[in-house]
Amino acid sequence: MSITAIHRAGHRSLLLDLSGPGTALALSSMLEAEPLSGQQEVLPGAGSVLLSFDTAASARRAVPVLRTLDPGELPPGTGKLVEIPVHYNGADLDEVAALTGLSREAVISIHCAHPWLAVFGGFAPGFAYLAATGGELFVPRRDTPRTRVPAGSVALAGGYSAIYPSPSPGGWQLVGHTNARLWSLERAEPALIQAGNRVRFLPAREHLPPLQTPESHPEGPTEPGADALEVFASGLQSLLQDKGRRDMAGIGVGTSGSADAASAAQANRLVGNDSGDAVIENLFGGLSLRAHGDQVLAVTGARTGLLVTSPGETGLVSTPAQDAPFLLPDGHLLTLGPAREGLRCYVAVRCGFNEPAVLGSRSTDTLSGLGPQPLVPGRLLPLGAAAGSRIVGHPEPGTVPEAGFAEPVFLRVIPGPRDDWFGSAGLERLCGQEWLVDAASNRVGLRLALPVGSLPLERIRAGEPDSEGMVTGALQVPPSGLPVLFLADHPVTGGYPVIGVVAERDVWTAAQLRPGTRIRFSLADEDAPVE
Incomplete structure (x- = not known):
């Protein structure tokens, strides 16, 4: 039997241990040729294969089928x-x-x-x-x-x-x-x-020219007078994000996409867009946008004040509500104030942004550099054309509470795939004490620090595991014993053991947590619908 063990890696993924890299490649080839029901992505590692599915039910149904497979070894000399x-x-x-x-x-x-x-x-x-x-x-x-x-x-x-x-x-x-x-x-x-x-x-026997430099991806032109949003001030970090890139982990490309997918989908829903359309993800507020043509916008996520100013001498002012659609007339300026609660604001515009897609997505991946460049003052963001009957939504409750998150913030975690590196005592310590969000956190991962009285996680096995596939929400534990919670721009493989995987909806909450926020983990019911 080539598959030596099957581990859960969150609610919708499985990590399969195999007898070696040749077997991992053979199994990957087999599953790509004949996918299992609900299978979405196959990612080989040094001695493992990570399988992702559309639902937790599909992942559960795959387990007995996988136990019957024997892919053997990859024949020598095969492959391009x-x-x-x-x-x-x-x-x-x-x-x-x-x-x-x-x-x-x-x-x-x-x-x-x-x-x-x-x-x-x-x-x-x-x-x-x-x-x-x-x-x-x-x-x-x-x-x-x-x-x-x-x-x-x-x-x-x-x-x-x-x-x-x-x-x-x-x-x-x-x-x-x-x-x-x-x-x-x-x-x-x-x-x-x-x-x-x-x-x-x-x-090499011939002279090689100078080393390659990263490819540049020029922004698409925007015709004068076309519908667009102009960046007047970009704030600390403003990026275009959509649902991200799928099925490209095998070539080292992560999913990326909106760090708080719930807030991004809500912003699109409010202006009548598809849930996966590109939005602006802004860190801590401070973003200002000028309308070219009358535009309908919505701002969700981190709690901020919205201010619309007129281009005329009177400088008329309005203060639209958050989590509701509003009109930004031609020439008017929308400014997001400093975020009061939460970390990331999301701005959607009716008909969406018409930036060139890179590998099928308009998301900016901060780890790899793929996708549109971060927004800077003076940049024009072209908008798409109206398609069909798009209904503007009604105001909704915010995804980030107006009063902020109650501390500590509880995040549900599914043990594995490498909780055996820490044993039951490790899981008890993970869930039995508080952790702090470290200031070094970013879109790649939420780094955790120790408050007074808490202790780092301790391994019960020596060495490091072979590199293997990583999922969003993975709690990877380096030798320091301080976990890193992988967010949208995480690397597709890693070489530190993962003690558990945070439930998907709670990962979106984690993306809104500010440095210094206290966190507690709780074990998730394996069969609970927390995807």
Whole structure:
């Protein structure tokens, strides 16, 4: 039996342990060819497969079916062959030689001697973990990671090799560089290397031009006089967000999308849009927008004051209600005051924003840099055309209470998939004490700190698990014992154990929590409809 264990990873996902990366790839291929009922996404890891479903019921029904599957091993030599020319002049090549007891030439020879198998992706779009199929070059990560590794860097760490597709921090040992474009939105398949591919490194004999730079994505033009919203002031952080990107975790692309999906859907509903249309997600208020043409808007989420001013000499003022549609006449300016309660405000406009989509979404992913650039003063946001009969909604209660969240804020958590790294005592500590929202939190994750009297989580197993798929809401626990609650822009894979997964609706609440907020976790009823 190739599937050695099946773990819950939240209400709608399962994490399958397998006998090795070859089996994980074989199972992934099997499930992509013949999907299970309700199956949405398949993500292989080093020795696991993460399966996501449309509902919790679909995930439960899949378990007995999965227990009957035996995918076997991936046959040797299968998979597309990708050849990568490399200049072996990396800053750590001598260090790798010393660590392995080999000469520089021997390191290069072993690196090129056999194809490497792309077993899974993650970390960044286009980044693939390559496992050796012949001689291994096992070296540890650097003691101190670099703050910036250039794009095209060829590296080693553990038993893997990889190529950095874009400039980023990293702790792998650098042995060379390539000018191959690992990631390009100009291709039908943006990722040059995908799981299941074989990669052969070749010593580059020709001169390589300078290393690649990140691709720029120019904003679409807006015709003079066209319906639009103009950014007058952007506040601390204002981003376009929709429902995000689906089914792209295999090439290192996370879902992203609105951090508080309930507030975003409410804003769209109020102006008569589809729930997944793009909105502006604004941090702490301070956003100002000028209307080009008469526009219908709604603002939801964090509690803020709304002010509309006239362009005329009189400067007429109105104060629309939040969580209700209102008219912003041509030339008038809407300003969001400082957020009083909650963290993120959502602004929807009737007919939605007509920005160019990137990989099927208008969401800005702050981790990978995909999607529209953050909003800046002077930017014009074109609007879509009216389609069919869109009914403007009635005022609704806010998703963030006017009086704020009662402290502590309770978040429901489903144990697993790696709660066995902490045991029953770990779950008791997670739920038996308070935690604080740390100021270093962002759209990637809610970092937790310890109030006086609380203790970090302690592992009962040594080492680190192999990298595996991560879901939104995962409570990943690094060696510090301080959990990180993954939000919308989290990486698709991770190498720290996940003690539990926060229920989806509670993740949206977590996205509204300010630094210093007290949190308590409670174990969710496994069969309760908390999706």
